[in-house]
Amino acid sequence: MQEAVAESAVERQHQLLAWIEQRQRVSVPEIIARFAVSPATARRDLETLAAEGKVRRVHGGAIAVRRAPPEPPVLQRALEQADEKKRIAAVAAALVADGETIFLSSGTTVMEVAHQLRDRQNLTVFTNSLLVVNELAGAAGVEVILLGGIVRASESSLVGALTLRSLTELRALKLIFGIRAIDLEQGLTNNSLEESLLDREILRLGNEVIIVADHTKLGRVSTVFVAPLDVIDVLVTDTLAPPEIVQSLRDKGIDVRIA
Numbered sequence: 001m002q003e004a005v006a007e008s009a010v011e012r013q014h015q016l017l018a019w020i021e022q023r024q025r026v027s028v029p030e031i032i033a034r035f036a037v038s039p040a041t042a043r044r045d046l047e048t049l050a051a052e053g054k055v056r057r058v059h060g061g062a063i064a065v066r067r068a069p070p071e072p073p074v075l076q077r078a079l080e081q082a083d084e085k086k087r088i089a090a091v092a093a094a095l096v097a098d099g100e101t102i103f104l105s106s107g108t109t110v111m112e113v114a115h116q117l118r119d120r121q122n123l124t125v126f127t128n129s130l131l132v133v134n135e136l137a138g139a140a141g142v143e144v145i146l147l148g149g150i151v152r153a154s155e156s157s158l159v160g161a162l163t164l165r166s167l168t169e170l171r172a173l174k175l176i177f178g179i180r181a182i183d184l185e186q187g188l189t190n191n192s193l194e195e196s197l198l199d200r201e202i203l204r205l206g207n208e209v210i211i212v213a214d215h216t217k218l219g220r221v222s223t224v225f226v227a228p229l230d231v232i233d234v235l236v237t238d239t240l241a242p243p244e245i246v247q248s249l250r251d252k253g254i255d256v257r258i259a
Helices: 002-023 028-035 039-051 082-093 109-116 130-136 161-167 193-201 243-251
Strands: 025-027 055-058 061-064 101-104 123-127 142-146 150-152 156-159 172-178 181-184 187-190 206-212 224-229 234-237 255-258
Touching: 002 028, 002 039, 002 061, 025 028, 025 243, 028 039, 028 061, 028 234, 039 055, 039 061, 082 109, 082 234, 109 130, 109 206, 123 130, 123 156, 123 187, 130 142, 130 156, 156 161, 156 193, 161 193, 172 193, 187 193, 193 224, 243 255
Parallel strands: 101 123, 101 172, 123 142, 172 206, 206 234, 234 255
Antiparallel strands: 025 061, 055 061, 150 156, 181 187, 187 224
């Protein structure tokens, strides 16, 4: 009997999740009416779904969690939100001074940051991104150190055990980091397990972590957890970022810069 009840609860929660995703927001009274359950059961189902990161609890009900879409190849992404990425990159690059040692992660927005740093003097850049290396090649005042590893073609980055081993030797003053998705409850997430494991180690390097992410990354969740929001010192985003998310991040003590 208990197994049947458990199966019934799981199936009901599955149907409830599909309904919330369809409607985007539902209230407890609406759940009670639709599924013929008690208020306690409705709230318990919502708490279960929220604990699994599938919905977000709000006063009186829940809202759907926006899932980040599958990540397209890096060269395709370079064309998406191109103007926003250039503005974000300019603001992030202005936070880097001559003579510093920094780490630039993979991603198209970080690639734009690298382009903005070509005229720096006595700058040392560690990276696992082939895109960053290409942008900084020939920049007279910039020394670039590329970590070893296995080439992840879709991202033009290096990953794997050798990359992780290289990170143990590094200490960076500033870290400029791209991410797939940022959510107020789920934190920073990515869609590749191998890259997410590497990202976690990269984030431990920086005394100052600067996240660069356009508005399409905010309020979304991808498949693999990377880090909580409290790792972020500065977030640079664009003018289309949802104001309520920007304010919530600032309330958490994060310095949000709008490009």
